Amino acid sequence: MKEFQTFGWYAKQISPLLPKEAFKPVPSRLFGGLAYLLVTFAGFLTIGLFDLHPFWYFMISIILGTSFAGLGFLGHEILHGTVVRKSWLRDLLGGIAFFPLCTGPKLWIKWHNVNHHVHTQDEELDPDAWPTLEKLTKSRFLRWIYKIPFQIRAFFAFCGLSVTFTIHSIKMLIHFLKDFHPKNRKVVLGQFIMPWATWITLLVVIGFEKWFFAFLLPLLIGNFIVMSYISTNHRLNPLVPVNDPLANSLSVTVPKWVDVLHFNFSYHTEHHLFPSMSPKYYPLVKKHIKEMWPERYHEMPMGKAIVALWKTPRVYFQQRKLIEPKQGNVYGSLGNGLNPAQIKFRKIELEKGKNLTKTAKDKLNITNVTNLMKDQ
Ligand SMILES: [Zn+2]
Numbered sequence: 283m284k285e286f287q288t289f290g291w292y293a294k295q296i297s298p299l300l301p302k303e304a305f306k307p308v309p310s311r312l313f314g315g316l317a318y319l320l321v322t323f324a325g326f327l328t329i330g331l332f333d334l335h336p337f338w339y340f341m342i343s344i345i346l347g348t349s350f351a352g353l354g355f356l357g358h359e360i361l362h363g364t365v366v367r368k369s370w371l372r373d374l375l376g377g378i379a380f381f382p383l384c385t386g387p388k389l390w391i392k393w394h395n396v397n398h399h400v401h402t403q404d405e406e407l408d409p410d411a412w413p414t415l416e417k418l419t420k421s422r423f424l425r426w427i428y429k430i431p432f433q434i435r436a437f438f439a440f441c442g443l444s445v446t447f448t449i450h451s452i453k454m455l456i457h458f459l460k461d462f463h464p465k466n467r468k469v470v471l472g473q474f475i476m477p478w479a480t481w482i483t484l485l486v487v488i489g490f491e492k493w494f495f496a497f498l499l500p501l502l503i504g505n506f507i508v509m510s511y512i513s514t515n516h517r518l519n520p521l522v523p524v525n526d527p528l529a530n531s532l533s534v535t536v537p538k539w540v541d542v543l544h545f546n547f548s549y550h551t552e553h554h555l556f557p558s559m560s561p562k563y564y565p566l567v568k569k570h571i572k573e574m575w576p577e578r579y580h581e582m583p584m585g586k587a588i589v590a591l592w593k594t595p596r597v598y599f600q601q602r603k604l605i606e607p608k609q610g611n612v613y614g615s616l617g618n619g620l621n622p623a624q625i626k627f628r629k630i631e632l633e634k635g636k637n638l639t640k641t642a643k644d645k646l647n648i649t650n651v652t653n654l655m656k657d658q
Pocket residue numbers: 398402515516550554
């Protein structure tokens with residue numbers, strides 16, 4: 283068996299083993315979305331109409347943040363066409379579900395379906411992939427970030443999960459807007475402006491304190507929940523020359539009730555094999571993957587994955603390794619020497635008196651680095 287296989291290759295092996303219903307849309311998933319919408323409106327009304335102690339507002343914020351995230355997971359599923367097939371209805375429902383997280387359906391499909399799914403973990407083409415050492419040497423901003431001590435950076439990266447989805451959405455809008463047909467650019471911009479205009483109107487109507495608990499804090503909580511998954515999806519895996527989901531993706535495990543609340547979003551490797559299939563059937567896909575390619579499949583509890591993210595740097599080195607550039611500490615990635623239960627690194631000795639760019643560039647030319655890492 284080849285080192286890498288495409289997602290289509292795996293899907294072809296598993297498809298005959300799945301029931302026919304697994305390839306049909308599942309509109310009943312919308313009941314979950316309706317429940318989240320009702321809870322969201324109830325939360326808004328309670329905060330808007332009643333003057334309560336901030337503690338109660340805070341509790342409502344947590345429920346709202348959970349609903350924002352749940353709706354986001356459903357929005358992802360809807361925009362893959364696994365709930366309804368008609369494109370206008372798919373975009374409308376997906377737009378509603380992504381409304382709290384302020385992401386428009388057209389932009390999401392371009393960014394996520396067309397680019398992230400097709401080019402997963404391709405250092406140039408995946409808009410969600412993390413940078414390589416080569417890129418780091420070219421970016422003043424990244425070099426500055428990586429001068430911050432590792433533990434402090436890890437702490438801020440963890441806290442940053444509460445804003446990353448929103449910031450990355452805005453970055454994606456700027457990045458992809460030019461690629462849309464001029465006629466569609468207005469629609470994409472409109473879909474971006476509409477949620478923000480609504481939330482800013484809400485601010486004017488209910489005032490800052492209530493708005494903080496009704497929207498801003500839930501947005502941060504929603505961001506944190508969705509990013510806790512998204513950050514574990516691929517970031518511990520290597521960059522790959524072939525879009526092989528078993529090599530470049532990680533499925534996390536969470537308690538069953540969390541999977542219910544989050545529409546089975548934890549099954550990310552399964553999702554990359556069958557993005558057009560309802561996540562309802564992913565437990566079945568997982569069973570087959572684990573029977574057929576157990577040695578290739580990556581899976582771990584969510585908490586363990588987040589701790590592993592905390593303990594490893596986010597710069598790729600020679601595709602399969604992660605590097606802490608300043609110290610020259612080289613870590614493995616999943617399938618390439620990274621053991622999340624016992625994270626270790628190898629140190630590359632650096633020459634004194636060289637700045638980060640020079641050091642990083644020189645490190646790329648160190649011929650014995652490969653040998654250094656082979657026995658990891
Ligand atoms: Zn993914």
